[in-house]
Structures are given as C-alpha cells and as structure tokens.
Amino acid sequence: MTETFNITVEPLGRQVQCRADQDILDACLREGVWLPHACTHGTCGTCKVQVLEGDVEHNDASTFALMDYERTEGKTLICVATPTSDVTLEADVDVEEGVEFHPIRDYTGTVAAIEDCARGTRRLLIDLDQDMVFNPGQYVQVSIPGKGVHRSWSMANPPGEPNRVELQIRNTPGGLATEGWVFKDLAVGDRLQLVGPYGRFFLREARDKPMVLIGGGTGLAPLKSIVRHVLETGLPHRLYLYQGARTEADLYDVDFFRDLEKQFVEQFTYRPCLSDEEVDGYGHGMVTDVVASDFDTCRGHTAYLCGPPPMVEAAIKTLMKKRLFPRDIYREDFFDASDKATGGVRSPLIKTT
Ligand SMILES: Cc1cc2nc3c(=O)[nH]c(=O)nc-3n(C[C@H](O)[C@H](O)[C@H](O)COP(=O)(O)OP(=O)(O)OC[C@H]3O[C@@H](n4cnc5c(N)ncnc54)[C@H](O)[C@@H]3O)c2cc1C
Ligand code: FES
Structure with a gap:
C-alpha cells in the first residue's frame, strides 16, 4: 500500500493527508484547502511554497520556474511535488472577498459531440456522469488514455450547465494529446476521465467595473x-x-x-x-x-x-x-x-x- 503523509499548511494551520505518489496541491484541493495555482504542471511558478519542515521530491518542476538556489532554500512547486515525509509548508494564501472555491473531484464523462469549429480547432462536448460545481473561467485536466499523462483544457460552458463540459482545443503539431489523440482517435461515445475544477482565472463577480x-x-x-x-x-x-x-x-x-x-x-x-x-x-x-x-x-x-x-x-x-x-x-x-x-x-x- 502507498505510504501516506501528513501535510500542515501554514498560515492556515490546516492539515491534509497526502499519498507518497500524490502531488501536494491535489491533496489540498481535494480537501477544500485552496492554494494559489495556475498551470498545474510545474511551469508558471504560481504554486511555489516554502517547506518549513520535512522533505519533498520536486519531480518534473521546470528548472526555470524553480531555480536551483530556490530548491536549496527549501522552496517547491506543490503542483508537482510529492512528500517523502510529513511536511509543514508555508503558502502565500491571498484572501479575496466574495470568492468561493470548490474542491476538485474526479469525473467520468462521455463524448457527446466533436465539431471542427475552425482551422485546426475542435469543440468537444462531454456529458458528465455527475454535476461539477465551478467558477466561470476555470479548467479541467483530462487523462490521455494509455499515456499516463493529463492535459489542461478550459471550460467554455458556464456553471449553469454543470453536467456538460464544452472544450475548445487547438491542434498542436507534434502534440501528444492533440495531434496524437483529440485530432486522431477520439470519437463520439468515448469515455473520459477528468479532474477539476482548477485555476484562479475566473470571474470576480464582486468587482462590477466594466x-x-x-x-x-x-x-x-x-x-x-x-x-x-x-x-x-x-x-x-x-x-x-x-x-x-x-x-x-x-x-x-x-x-x-x-x-x-x-x-x-x-x-x-x-x-x-x-x-x-x-x-x-x-x-x-x-x-x-x-x-x-x-x-x-x-x-x-x-x-x-x-x-x-x-x-x-x-x-x-x-x-x-x-x-x-x-x-x-x-x-x-x-x-x-x-x-x-x-x-x-x-x-x-x-x-x-
Ligand atoms: C491552465 C491551462 C488551460 C489551458 N486551456 C486550453 C484550452 O482551453 N484549449 C487549448 O487548446 N489549450 C489549452 N491549454 C493548453 C493545453 O493544456 C495543452 O498544452 C495543449 O493542448 C497541447 O497539448 P499536447 O499534449 O497536444 O502537446 P504536448 O505534447 O504537450 O506538446 C506541446 C508542444 O511542445 C513540444 N514539446 C513537447 N515536449 C517538449 C520538450 N521536452 N521540449 C521542447 N518542446 C517540447 C511539442 O512538440 C509541441 O509542439 C491550456 C493550458 C493551461 C496551462
Ligand atoms: S507551477 Fe504552475 S501551478 Fe504549479
């Protein structure tokens, strides 16, 4: 059985359990401990935290987003880092008035439609087996069958349509998920695994400026x-x-x-x-x-x-x-x-x- 560690998130004082093969962000977001993140693949640096106690594997954090000297100073990117012991970390948690965050969950969906909507661009409609609660602007991660990886795609549908996800996907030449799957084998009726909602790019309703x-x-x-x-x-x-x-x-x-x-x-x-x-x-x-x-x-x-x-x-x-x-x-x-x-x-x- 995979070992599980205790993660303490400061300054919130919250504790979550994280498996040795699970990234720390995933463990936190599933438990409703919302921490800043954007790309969720170790590239943008938004999820950088200070490890106060314990040890982590940095895994495939980009060397540009997490520099060598930062690793030495005990920083890590929690969207890719996994624990190798109990960990206490300090995150830059910004409190925003009027913003509600929703825990991430696993979803299964069925491809209901595939449309070539523009040159090299496909729209996918995916019916979810259960409703997803999210903020408009957030994204999901979709597992790429047989590849052991996932890709992030933003939801184009509003939260008022919680049981259907609309994705708009551009074909990337040489891309594993796009050229190698979405624009190749993916078919109506296929079953997909998704996780979400992710990201902090979403409407701030309370800000009523133009x-x-x-x-x-x-x-x-x-x-x-x-x-x-x-x-x-x-x-x-x-x-x-x-x-x-x-x-x-x-x-x-x-x-x-x-x-x-x-x-x-x-x-x-x-x-x-x-x-x-x-x-x-x-x-x-x-x-x-x-x-x-x-x-x-x-x-x-x-x-x-x-x-x-x-x-x-x-x-x-x-x-x-x-x-x-x-x-x-x-x-x-x-x-x-x-x-x-x-x-x-x-x-x-x-x-x-
Ligand atoms: C938050 C977020 C939301 C997103 N939402 C959308 C969306 O709504 N719609 C959308 O179309 N895209 C979106 N993207 C981009 C999407 O996640 C994928 O990156 C994109 O679809 C390409 O995936 P792929 O697997 O086909 O390409 P990949 O296999 O990831 O390859 C991408 C490119 O990198 C090159 N490459 C691969 N490995 C290396 C390497 N080691 N060194 C140098 N080059 C390399 C490949 O040749 C290719 O040109 C989003 C990304 C983020 C972070
Ligand atoms: S590096 Fe972008 S969210 Fe972790």
Missing part, C-alpha cells in the same frame, strides 16, 4: 464561460470581448457572439480581430493593437486575458500603457510542454492569476 476580455485562439474558451455566465444570470458587468486570430478561417463562435451582441446591446460589445487579413466587419491587426486604438484609457476597468503566453504578455503591456495595473488584470497563460522545457515563465511584472 470588463475587457481578450482571447487569442482557443484562449476564447474561458472568456466564453465568463461572458455567458454574466449575461445569462443577469449580472450587471459591462463586457468588451476581443477575439484575436490570424485569418477568418481561424475564428469560431463569431455568429454566436454577434447574436449575443444584438440581444445585449447596452451591455456587450464583441470585436473579432484578424492580424493577417483585412475583412469587412473585423478589426484589423494584432488584437492588442485593436484594443489600444479602441480605448483612450482602460482606467476603471478590469481585464481578463487568456491565450498563448506571448499574447498575454503583449496584452498586459498594452493595458498598462492604457493605465490599467496588475491588481485589475487577471491572466491565464496556455503554457504547454515546450514552455516548460524552454522557460516560458510569466513576467515578474504581474502576480495576479
């Missing part, structure tokens, strides 16, 4: 969840959604958002943008350039950014020039295995999400 949402590629997914949640539950937030892609063939859900825009004229503005072609009805240029030309200032707004790490970094620079600062910016970087290997670590400019 929101600028910027998504690149499938970075649209969590933003769709947020937009639908706000509009379908009658929340008051004013929404400006920017969707960036290279060409019209790379965009999806355009009609869906245009219909929403007609329905919520006063509350919702939708701006699809194309960087590589000029087409009537679309913003032209990098999505960040279109945002920059639309807003004289972003002061007094909040922003939600999601997509490839370079797009997220560019969006932060644009927003800061427009007088929006880190405390009002939430980000989700779609880090993948190449970022882990090459050090696609977030800018130290901003710590929020």
